[in-house]
Amino acid sequence: MKSIEELARRHVFTIEPYRTARDDFSGEGFIFLDANELPFLGNERWNRYPDPYQAKIKQLISKQKSIAEKNIFLGNGSDEIIDLLIRLFCEPGQDHITIMPPTYGMYAVCAGVNNVGVHEITLSENFEIDLTLWHRSNSEKNKVLFLCSPNNPTGNCFNRQSINEILHSFSGIVVIDEAYNDFADGPGWKSEIKSCENLVVLQTMSKSWGLAGVRLGMAFASAKIIRLLNLIKLPYNVSGPAQEVIIEALSKPDRFAANIALIIAEREKLRHSLQKFPFVQNVFSSQANFLLVKVTNAADLYRYLLERGTIVRNRSSMVHCDNCLRITIGTSDENRQLLKLLEEYS
Ligand SMILES: *Cc1c(COP(=O)(O)O)cnc(C)c1O
Numbered sequence: 001m002k003s004i005e006e007l008a009r010r011h012v013f014t015i016e017p018y019r020t021a022r023d024d025f026s027g028e029g030f031i032f033l034d035a036n037e038l039p040f041l042g043n044e045r046w047n048r049y050p051d052p053y054q055a056k057i058k059q060l061i062s063k064q065k066s067i068a069e070k071n072i073f074l075g076n077g078s079d080e081i082i083d084l085l086i087r088l089f090c091e092p093g094q095d096h097i098t099i100m101p102p103t104y105g106m107y108a109v110c111a112g113v114n115n116v117g118v119h120e121i122t123l124s125e126n127f128e129i130d131l132t133l134w135h136r137s138n139s140e141k142n143k144v145l146f147l148c149s150p151n152n153p154t155g156n157c158f159n160r161q162s163i164n165e166i167l168h169s170f171s172g173i174v175v176i177d178e179a180y181n182d183f184a185d186g187p188g189w190k191s192e193i194k195s196c197e198n199l200v201v202l203q204t205m206s207k208s209w210g211l212a213g214v215r216l217g218m219a220f221a222s223a224k225i226i227r228l229l230n231l232i233k234l235p236y237n238v239s240g241p242a243q244e245v246i247i248e249a250l251s252k253p254d255r256f257a258a259n260i261a262l263i264i265a266e267r268e269k270l271r272h273s274l275q276k277f278p279f280v281q282n283v284f285s286s287q288a289n290f291l292l293v294k295v296t297n298a299a300d301l302y303r304y305l306l307e308r309g310t311i312v313r314n315r316s317s318m319v320h321c322d323n324c325l326r327i328t329i330g331t332s333d334e335n336r337q338l339l340k341l342l343e344e345y346s
Contacts, residue, residue, distance in 0.1 A: 060251070127284075202219055291327050304345055
């Protein structure tokens with residue numbers, strides 16, 4: 001196991017972070033003549049820069065998830081955090097990340113933008129981690145492993161044993177992307193950050209919290225990693241309006257739980273209904289808010305639905321996913337309409 005100091009890019013430790021005058025004090029009642037803001041309200045009430053470290057949101061998340069504030073980093077969606085992690089640990093043109101396809105596309109996109117290589121270790125046919133391939137391919141250049149659990153687009157959580165084996169044998173950074181874990185049965189991995197300095201757990205407000213338009217992603221990790229992320233982020237990466245909406249949403253946990261229960265119930269109902277169609281070969285069990293469905297002709301069904309105003313995702317080009325559509329769980333009314341269209345399809 002390597003230390004975070006050994007894993008992070010060398011130059012990161014020489015960075016002087018951008019400082020604002022407001023880093024030097026806390027409290028209220030000051031006259032703010034330091035940041036070149038408009039001193040009175042413009043068209044809206046957002047004339048002031050927001051809190052760069054989002055202290056209020058972190059307090060609320062800390063309480064709800066039992067994670068210390070020093071172990072929380074917030075980003076402009078988890079996509080921003082994926083990008084920052086690659087920039088923090090991977091030397092362009094030299095290091096690489098590892099992904100396990102079929103999986104979320106942004107890991108490879110962010111690596112590509114940063115001129116960082118992508119090593120692929122295909123999941124087994126039942127969408128589990130192939131530990132033999134993993135152990136065989138592990139190299140010094142591999143700095144960050146991205147595991148998506150529950151995985152997008154397959155919907156399953158990876159075997160805990162396999163993840164544990166990786167956590168305790170890999171010398172690089174393990175990122176577990178839990179964008180969908182609020183829809184899953186298991187507790188996820190965030191409590192493991194206490195014992196595992198090289199683990200980063202990503203979550204997001206975009207799926208279960210219903211705030212995709214607001215853009216807020218969360219990283220839970222050792223204080224060392226969080227400190228370095230804070231060092232390289234843009235000062236105001238979460239906007240003022242976004243911070244306000246999120247504080248509001250976090251104060252309504254009952255509503256959050258009810259939404260999740262609703263989606264899970266709809267997911268299981270839809271899964272059951274889909275299995276009855278003759279052109280459906282498999283509906284994979286899901287721990288997320290979507291279903292991966294294998295049909296006889298995905299391109300044809302995709303076009304049929306599209307022409308009738310219903311858009312699903314054709315994932316056929318991904319490994320082990322031929323003729324698979326990924327269907328997001330809609331409202332019960334939307335799901336009913338989908339089923340009606342499928343009944344008329346032959
Ligand atoms: C949707 C999704 C995200 C995106 O998160 P944002 O917070 O909206 O950027 C991240 N990871 C996975 C696996 C996703 O499916």
